[in-house]
Amino acid sequence: MSAVTPESFQMILKLVHDFVRTKVMPREREIMDTDAIPDDLRRQATEMGLFGYAIPQEWGGLGLDLAQDVELAMEFGYTALALRSMFGTNNGIAGQVLVNFGTDEQKAQWLERLASGEVVASFALTEPGAGSNPAGLRTKAVRDGGDWVLDGEKCFITNAPIAGLFVVFARTRPADESGTGIAVFLVPADTPGVQVGVKDKKMGQEGxxxxxxxxxGVRVRAAGLVGGDADAGYRAAMTSLARGRVHIAALAVGTAQRALDESVAYAATATQGGTPIGDFQLVQAMLADQQTGVLAGRALVRETAQRYLSGEDRRIGPSAAKLYCTEMAGRVADLAVQIHGGSGYLRELPVERIYRDVRLLRLYEGTSEIQRLIIGSGLIRGARR
Ligand SMILES: Cc1cc2nc3c(=O)[nH]c(=O)nc-3n(C[C@H](O)[C@H](O)[C@H](O)COP(=O)(O)OP(=O)(O)OC[C@H]3O[C@@H](n4cnc5c(N)ncnc54)[C@H](O)[C@@H]3O)c2cc1C
Known part of the structure; x- marks a missing residue:
């Protein structure tokens, strides 16, 4: 059972809903133009506990479970996706490695600081040539006395320019049949030998x-090896990513809902030759496809989160939800631009940003192709058992 009662959760959800609609949405353009989340919004998010909503209460978080997490994610998806990214790594891919695999000492050292927003954590798995197939990563961790020494390069690391802590995956030995030989380390950003590159110039999600x-030659003490287990890295990454996929699916549903709402509002008022474009049945058909996708996605996300919580399905369901919802959000955003006609191509309108923002959802935390492979191979493995 969740640590947060349904009544308390409804209050949190309402606060987040209001924050997104009244505080963040009016600033979307500013976020896009400055490529930054304004400090005052960051402060408010911190005060609301958003840096630690999925971190257990004993470590200073709000302690929401995954079914509650996805409800928040659908709210976050309604505005610039950069907002969610700001605290997404603390609650999600990086934070969950500590929550599920850290020792008590590691949790005590870091989780409260993550939950309060004092420290931003980044999940450093991907490398040039090792994205879809992280088992091929080449960053090395070599034992030297009681320490580990890390050498390698990671790419596309979310929040790296502001991170205080890197959760770094590294190979401790060549892969063999007894295990993957991948460990995960907690590396404070100010450790000598850690160098963060320049900010990437991206297609969307400004901010x-x-x-x-x-x-x-980054030296990490033995206490920085997550779980004290040099073989836990691959499992920790896969566990964190599977949970994250349900969250990303929910985020996609939130964004698709926004694209739909923008489309309906536009179609109901914009005219061609004096006729509201919403009276054209071909426009109505686009709205119908958007609405159907949103409803299907929301139902899928909610059921997947429940099945994840009960332990019934923590692999195929999360991949199916991410695959369906992120592809759906891409189609819905594309239709939103179409419904807006030429205006949809202009920076002035939210659908232009949404179109670019959602493109990433089909790429990170496993591309759509990788989700299909997980689903398909999982089904075949199940049939052979
Ligand atoms: C903005 C952004 C933020 C990110 N944040 C993080 C982060 O915080 N931490 C982190 O570790 N990573 C992060 N990533 C990395 C992201 O997870 C990877 O980019 C993604 O997993 C794809 O890996 P890749 O880029 O190496 O592409 P590739 O794996 O090279 O994929 C290229 C194409 O080949 C396909 N492909 C690859 N392998 C197969 C296969 N076996 N079968 C069929 N098709 C295949 C892919 O589906 C894709 O279409 C981020 C990426 C971006 C762009």
Whole structure:
């Protein structure tokens, strides 16, 4: 059972809903133009506990479970996706590695600081040539006395320019049949030898920053090896990513809902030759396809989160939800631009940003192709058992 009662959760959800609609939405253009989340919004998010909503209460978080997490994610998806990115790594891919695999000492050292927003954590898995197939990563961790020494380079690391902590995956030995030989380390950003590259110039999600991170001769004490287990890395990454996929699916549903709402509002009022474009049945058909996708996605996300929580399905369902919802959001955003005609191509309108923002959802935390592989191979493995 969740640590947060349904009544308390409804209050949190209402606060987040109001924050998104009244505080963040009016600033979307500013976020896009400045490529930054304004400090005052960041402060408000911190005060609301948003840096730690999915971190257990004993470590200073709000302690929401995944079914509650997806409800928040659908709210966050309604505005610039950069907002969610700001605290997404603390609650999600990076934070969950600590929550599920960290020792008590590691949790005590970091989780409260993550939950309060004092420290931003980044999840550093991807490398040039090792994205879809992280088992091929080449960053090395070599034992030296009681320490580990890390060498390698990571790319596309969300929040790297503002991170205080890197959760770094590294190979401790060549892959063999007994395990993957991948460990995960907690590396404070100010450790000598850690170098964060320049901010990447991205297609969308302005205000959310990524960069390469190089590790050269970075010395990490034994206490920085997550779980004290040199073989836990691959499992930790896969566990964190599977949970994250349900969250990303929910985010996609929120964005698709926004694209739909923008489309309906536009179609109901904009005219051609004196006729509201919403009276044209071909426009209505586009709205119908958008609405159907949103409803299907929302139902899928909610059921997937429940099945994840009960332990019934923590692999195929999350991939199916991410695949369906992110592809759906891409189609819905594309239709939104279409419904807006030429105006949809202009920076002035939210649908132009949404079209670019959602493109990433089909790429990170496993591309659509990788989700299909997980679903298909999982089904075949299940049939052979
Ligand atoms: C803005 C942004 C933020 C990110 N944030 C993070 C982060 O915080 N931490 C982190 O570790 N990573 C992060 N990533 C990395 C992201 O997860 C990877 O880019 C993604 O997993 C794809 O890997 P890749 O870029 O190496 O592409 P590739 O794996 O090279 O994929 C290229 C194409 O080949 C296809 N492909 C690859 N392998 C197969 C296969 N076996 N079968 C069929 N098709 C295949 C892919 O589906 C894709 O179409 C981020 C990326 C971006 C762009």
């Amino acid at each position: 959310a920053w990524t960069a390469n991170v190089a590790f050269s």
